[in-house]
Amino acid sequence: MWRGDAMGGELQWSALPEARQAAAVGDFGTLLRVARTAARLTLAEAGQRCGYSAATLSRIERGRQRLTDVTVLRRLAAIFDIPPELFGLTDMNGPAIHQSAPPIDKVRGKAARREVGEDSVRRREVLGGLAGLVGSTLAGSTPAPTPPDRVVASLEDILLGHCPPPNRPIDPDWLRTMLTHAWSDFRACRYTRLSARLPQLVSAATASHSLTTEGQRPSAAATLARTYHLTTQVLVKLHEDGMAWSAMDRARHAAREADDPLLYAETARMTAIVLRRTRHGQRAQQTLIDAAQDLDESTRLRSPQQVAAYGRLLATAAYTAALTDRRDTARELLQEADEAGRRNGDRGEFADVDVMLYRISVARVLNDFGAAVQYARELRPDQLGTVERRARYWEDYALALHGRGAYTESFRALLAAERIAPQEVRYRPWAQHLTVALLNADRRQALPDLRNFAVRIGTPL
Structure with a gap:
């Protein structure tokens, strides 16, 4: 039990720098996320415990929906075993949420005599109370x-x-x-x-x-x-x-x-992405490989669109393999994707420059930050066909530079991403997380514009 561990010393997860920093600045959403992941709960599982949907809980954790109501904070602290002082709560023994609840022995004595009508009234009161708690979080001070x-x-x-x-x-x-x-x-x-x-x-x-x-x-x-x-x-x-x-x-x-074979292929790619994000990496990998083989057998890759779909499947499979540190598999799949990209030349939505974009991503997730930076410098972002791809380039480049400790250059890459895709930086979690990491690393304030940038994109300070 977490409470038992807490009595002998500080909870392990609450000693993490991320938790300490979040508590210091009042970032309750991050505290909630760290506590949830320490308990190995998915968003859906945690949402069932506290009465929120997974989407709402995700918004709370990302700071998009503020936690300001003391009653709600007390309830979440009790549910997720969060030390109350981290939420700025000094008295968890104050009045209970349901103050009129009778002693437990009286409840047991009356249980046999309770009528169905009383049960329904009680259920409405409980649900109404929970709705009120959620409403108090959503209303008033919520941005x-x-x-x-x-x-x-x-x-x-x-x-x-x-x-x-x-x-x-x-x-x-x-x-x-x-x-x-x-x-x-x-x-x-x-x-x-x-x-x-x-x-x-x-x-x-x-x-x-x-x-x-x-x-x-x-x-x-x-x-x-x-x-x-x-x-x-x-x-x-x-x-x-x-x-x-x-x-x-x-x-x-x-x-x-x-x-439609092309729809099958893209649907398989979307399926694999969701699978790997929900900790089903091996199933995601097999889904992509099977889909690439099926597309090849059913179409013989006669059109540029079919070649592009085949290449995207293999490149996504390479990235998926890299996430589980299967380096050789990732490199082999990237090589196959590269051949498909070269077949397409500069036609369609997948070409050799798109393969290079995946090379940067694969190297970064394998923690080969030097290789990722080298690949990024070999690719001109204006070669990429869409703003979304160019934003992905600057994301990987900025994260790889941060991984190498090149914080000034990482910040410059982040600014470049903001210039071409301001809403990508303003609303995507990666940019918010990288900004917080740069703020934590910049103790000597060598990046004088960083705090202004953080405020501009809405990063909680």
């Missing part, structure tokens, strides 16, 4: 939700069926145009615009698929699958893994109905 928070909340309602889709026919051409615009927003890292567009798109694509005639269903299913591909990518970027799993599963069902 206005950011665009990522808004899109997550809206998608959560849609995926859970709280927002039924329109019951009228949807114009397929209008829907495809909307999907094209949404993908353009994603590739340009325009998350504010995407947050307004994507929930409506998911709802409309769902309605179109359910209301279409039998002959049009494959086309509607293909549009729905591509919509859920985009949704999955957005949720993965925001670290909403539980919701990404749901979106990925819906993409799989739609792709199966559309019966």
Whole structure:
């Protein structure tokens, strides 16, 4: 038990520098995340304990939703065995949340005589109390939700069926145009615009698929699958893994109905990404390899689009292997992906420069920071076709430089990412985490603009 350990000394996780720093600055979301991961709980499991959805708990942990209510803090401290002083609570023995609760012996004495009506009243009171606790966190002092928070909340309602889709026919051409615009927003890292567009798109694509005639269903299913591909990518970027799993599963069902090899391949890639983020790395690896073999056998890779899909599968498999330190496998898969990229030349969405981008990522996650920096310097970011890819380049470059201890250069790379994709830096977790790491490392204040940058992108100080 954590409490028993605490009596003999400080809890191990609370002695971590990350926990101490978070407690010092009042970053309760980070404290909650460290306590949750120390208990080996997923967001979904932890959410079940405290009555939050995984998405809401994720927003709290990332500091997007502030914890200010003392009653809520006491409740979370008790549930997750967080020392109350870390939450700034000096008295955990004050009035209980339910002050009118009778002594336990009286409850037992009355249990046999309790009527069904009394049970239902009690349940309503308990649920009402929990709703009030959640509401007190969401209201009043809580900052206005950011665009990522808004899109997550809206998608959560849609995926859970709280927002039924329109019951009228949807114009397929209008829907495809909307999907094209949404993908353009994603590739340009325009998350504010995407947050307004994507929930409506998911709802409309769902309605179109359910209301279409039998002959049009494959086309509607293909549009729905591509919509859920985009949704999955957005949720993965925001670290909403539980919701990404749901979106990925819906993409799989739609792709199966559309019966398109390219959709199968991209759906398998999305599936593998979600699998590896939820600690199923071996299954993710096998999914990617199987999908690449199936695509090769079914199409013989006759078109640039098929070659590009094949290359993306292998490059994603290489990155997946690197995450589990399978270096030789990662390098072999990258070599195969490179051959596919060279076959495509500068055509399509996957070429040799995209393989080089994966080389940087693979080297970084293998902690070969010197190699990652070298690869990054060999690649000009303007060679990459989209803002999203260029932002990914600067992300890997900045993180690799930080890994080498080159903090000034890492900060410059972070500024470069902000210049080309300000919303990527403002709203993505990697940029926030790197900024905090740079602040912690910059004890001599050699980076005078760093604190101003942290404030500009909304990093909790």
